[in-house]
Amino acid sequence: MFATLRQFMPSRFHSAWQGICLFCRQPTAQPLLCRYCAEELPLLDHHCRLCGTPLAGGNDICSHCLLQPPEWDFLHILADFQFPLTGLIHQLKYQHKLLPAALFGRMLAELYPADEPKPEVILPVPLHWRRQWSRGYNQAQEIARPITQQLNIPCNNRLLMRTRATKVQAGLSRELRQTNLNNAFIIKPHTYQHIALLDDVVTTGVTVTTLVRLLKESGCRRVDVWAICRTQLRGE
Numbered sequence: 001m002f003a004t005l006r007q008f009m010p011s012r013f014h015s016a017w018q019g020i021c022l023f024c025r026q027p028t029a030q031p032l033l034c035r036y037c038a039e040e041l042p043l044l045d046h047h048c049r050l051c052g053t054p055l056a057g058g059n060d061i062c063s064h065c066l067l068q069p070p071e072w073d074f075l076h077i078l079a080d081f082q083f084p085l086t087g088l089i090h091q092l093k094y095q096h097k098l099l100p101a102a103l104f105g106r107m108l109a110e111l112y113p114a115d116e117p118k119p120e121v122i123l124p125v126p127l128h129w130r131r132q133w134s135r136g137y138n139q140a141q142e143i144a145r146p147i148t149q150q151l152n153i154p155c156n157n158r159l160l161m162r163t164r165a166t167k168v169q170a171g172l173s174r175e176l177r178q179t180n181l182n183n184a185f186i187i188k189p190h191t192y193q194h195i196a197l198l199d200d201v202v203t204t205g206v207t208v209t210t211l212v213r214l215l216k217e218s219g220c221r222r223v224d225v226w227a228i229c230r231t232q233l234r235g236e
């Protein structure tokens with residue numbers, strides 16, 4: 001699955017990768033993940049196309065989403081928020097390690113369903129400039145790089161802007177998260193009809209719901225959400 005990963009990695013990833021599997025830390029000739037860890041990844045089986053809940057039958061939308069669909073049109077995620085992905089996500093967000101972004105972006109590109117139309121553009125969820133400056137990068141933009149290269153979908157980092165430095169969302173209730181985000185983003189004029197909004201992890205979905213609304217109000221017909229994983233599935 002990852003045989004050609006190297007060609008999709010920006011040059012700084014080449015120099016950073018030491019031939020060690022990101023998960024088990026054993027030497028490997030395969031890029032980023034050894035063969036064993038690649039096979040053991042806890043990827044989602046058949047699941048709801050809107051919320052990621054595992055499904056048993058032939059439906060592709062769960063009963064919750066049939067009754068009360070989210071505002072986005074398709075959710076593309078890789079897995080539940082669980083070991084060993086959690087460790088790599090933590091490294092990516094808080095330890096200035098960018099190799100996991102190359103891995104996650106590559107996986108999102110490879111696992112994009114062949115029967116779904118490709119979005120015209122990928123919009124990484126923006127950080128406020130101050131947070132991006134202090135972190136040195138926006139992890140969602142880093143995840144987008146290999147997707148852009150592999151699926152040939154351009155990435156636009158300038159369409160959305162976070163205009164207010166919102167409080168960190170973790171630990172806030174759903175209502176407080178919504179209040180925290182009101183008027184936090186602006187969108188520049190555009191003509192896109194089908195957009196993929198890319199975040200690292202979707203938690204309650206309040207951030208992406210705010211952005212999906214904004215994009216639809218701006219004329220977009222279909223807005224998908226792409227992320228490594230979702231932490232809270234429906235019904236939990």
Ligand SMILES: [Zn+2]
Binds near residue numbers: 021022024025034036
């Ligand atoms: Zn391994």
Ligand SMILES: [Zn+2]
Binds near residue numbers: 049052065
């Ligand atoms: Zn669902």
